[in-house]
Amino acid sequence: MTTTIVPQLQATQQAAAQVRRLTSEQKTALLNRLADLLLEHQALIMAENQKDMERMPDGDPKKDRLFLNEKRIQGLADSLRDVALLPDPSGQVLLEREIEQGLKLKKIAVPLGVVGAIYESRPNVTVDVASLCLRSGNACVLKGGKEADFSNRCLVGLIHQALQEAGVDTSAVMLLPTDRQFVTELLTATRYVDIIIPRGSESLIQFVRKNSLIPTIETGAGVCHGYIESTADLAKARDIVVNARVSRPSVCNSMDCVIVDSAIAAEFLPMLNDDFIKWNVEVYADEASYPIFEGMSYPKLQHAQPQDFGREFLDYKLAVKVVDGLDEALSHIQNYSSRHSEAIISQNQAAIDRFLAEVDAAAVYANASTRFTDGGVFGLGAEIGISTQKLHARGPFALEKLVTEKWVVVGDGQVRW
Numbered sequence: 001m002t003t004t005i006v007p008q009l010q011a012t013q014q015a016a017a018q019v020r021r022l023t024s025e026q027k028t029a030l031l032n033r034l035a036d037l038l039l040e041h042q043a044l045i046m047a048e049n050q051k052d053m054e055r056m057p058d059g060d061p062k063k064d065r066l067f068l069n070e071k072r073i074q075g076l077a078d079s080l081r082d083v084a085l086l087p088d089p090s091g092q093v094l095l096e097r098e099i100e101q102g103l104k105l106k107k108i109a110v111p112l113g114v115v116g117a118i119y120e121s122r123p124n125v126t127v128d129v130a131s132l133c134l135r136s137g138n139a140c141v142l143k144g145g146k147e148a149d150f151s152n153r154c155l156v157g158l159i160h161q162a163l164q165e166a167g168v169d170t171s172a173v174m175l176l177p178t179d180r181q182f183v184t185e186l187l188t189a190t191r192y193v194d195i196i197i198p199r200g201s202e203s204l205i206q207f208v209r210k211n212s213l214i215p216t217i218e219t220g221a222g223v224c225h226g227y228i229e230s231t232a233d234l235a236k237a238r239d240i241v242v243n244a245r246v247s248r249p250s251v252c253n254s255m256d257c258v259i260v261d262s263a264i265a266a267e268f269l270p271m272l273n274d275d276f277i278k279w280n281v282e283v284y285a286d287e288a289s290y291p292i293f294e295g296m297s298y299p300k301l302q303h304a305q306p307q308d309f310g311r312e313f314l315d316y317k318l319a320v321k322v323v324d325g326l327d328e329a330l331s332h333i334q335n336y337s338s339r340h341s342e343a344i345i346s347q348n349q350a351a352i353d354r355f356l357a358e359v360d361a362a363a364v365y366a367n368a369s370t371r372f373t374d375g376g377v378f379g380l381g382a383e384i385g386i387s388t389q390k391l392h393a394r395g396p397f398a399l400e401k402l403v404t405e406k407w408v409v410v411g412d413g414q415v416r417w
Helices: 006-021 024-040 042-055 070-085 124-135 146-165 181-187 202-211 234-246 265-279 290-295 326-336 349-358
Strands: 093-099 103-111 114-119 139-143 173-175 195-199 224-228 255-261 282-285 301-303 317-323 341-345 363-366 385-387 395-397 403-410
Touching: 006 103, 006 114, 006 139, 006 173, 024 042, 024 070, 024 124, 024 146, 042 070, 042 146, 070 124, 114 124, 114 181, 124 139, 124 146, 124 173, 139 181, 146 173, 181 202, 195 202, 224 234, 224 326, 234 255, 234 265, 234 341, 255 265, 255 326, 265 290, 265 317, 282 290, 290 301, 317 326, 326 349, 341 349, 349 363
Parallel strands: 114 139, 114 195, 139 173, 224 255, 224 341, 255 317, 282 301, 282 317, 341 363
Antiparallel strands: 093 103, 103 403, 385 395
C-alpha cells in the first residue's frame, strides 16, 4: 500500500531533465505518435471510460464531462496534432544585448520544470496537460479524481507507451494515486514540484489556494453572465442565451445568469420559452422576471434566492436578473462574476465599448456566446484550464504560459567590485 508519493515526485523531477533535452522535432514526433495511439486504442479507452461512467449517477452534472466516445477521442487526437504544430516556446530568445564590460546577456524562455495538476472528472485533461507540458519541455504529475480513474489510467498507459518509444523515462508523466490523503503531500512538495494548477469545482480551487506552499494558478470555476441591453437584436440574443446555457451546461464557459434590461424584459423573456421547455431548463427568476415566466405557465420555475446569483450551476439551470440599465448590470456582474467570461448583447456601440472596457474578466464578449472561451478555439492547441487570476496567465492557460525566464550571461573573466 502506498504511504507516500515522494518517490514518484522524485522520479518525475529527475525525468524532467530528459524532457528538457528533447528537440522540438522530437517533441512533435512524440505527440503525433500519441495521437496515433489514441485512435488505435479507441475501443480500449471507451471500455475503461464505461467503467467510470457506470459508477457515476445519471443525475450527476459532471457525467457529461466524464464521457468519452469516438468523436471526443478523435478531438483529443486532433488537439495533440494541433499542439505538435505550435512553435516550441522553450528556448526562445526574448532579449539579447551586450552590457558594460563586454558581458553578453540573453534572456531566454525555459520550461517551468515539474507541473502539478489537480483535477476532477475530466479525463481529457489528462491528455491536454500531458501534451502541453511535453511540448513546452516540462514534466508533469497528475492528480485526477477517483471518478475518472479507469479512464485516466488507460490514457496515461498510452502516454507512457509513446514516451517509451521516444526513449524518455515514463516518470515524465506521473499519474498519482486518487486517495485524497496525498493531496496535502503534493501541495507541500516544494522540492519536487514547481507549480500547481487546480482545475475543477470552486471548493477544490479554494482548498488548493489555502493549503499549497507551491505557487498556484487557479483555473476552472466559471460563473458567466450575459447582459441583454435594451437595444439588442432580440433574435440574436435568444440564440446566444440558449446556446450559452444548453450546448454543454457542465463546462465552465456556459452561462449561469442572464441579465435583462427592464425595457425589453417583457418582450425578450417569452422568446426563451420554447427552447427552454425543449431543453428542460430550470429557471431561477428574480422578483421582476418571475411574473413574466409565471404568466407563460413556465413549468420549471423557481423564485431566485440570493445564493442563486454567483452560483455555477453546471446543469440545465439558469438565474434571471432584470436591471434598469448598464450601470446596474455592471454592478451585478462586479458582485457575482468569477472573472471568467462575460457577454453583452447590444447594438449600442457606446454601451458595448464601456462593457468591454470596464468588466473585469479573463474574456469579454460583444454579441457572441461565452462558449467560445477555450484554448483550442482560440488557436492555442489545447488548454490546461481557464485562468481567472491576473498573475502570469489569464484566460486559456496554454502552451506559451508553461515557460518562465532564465538570464544567461557570458563573459571572459570580468569581475565586479
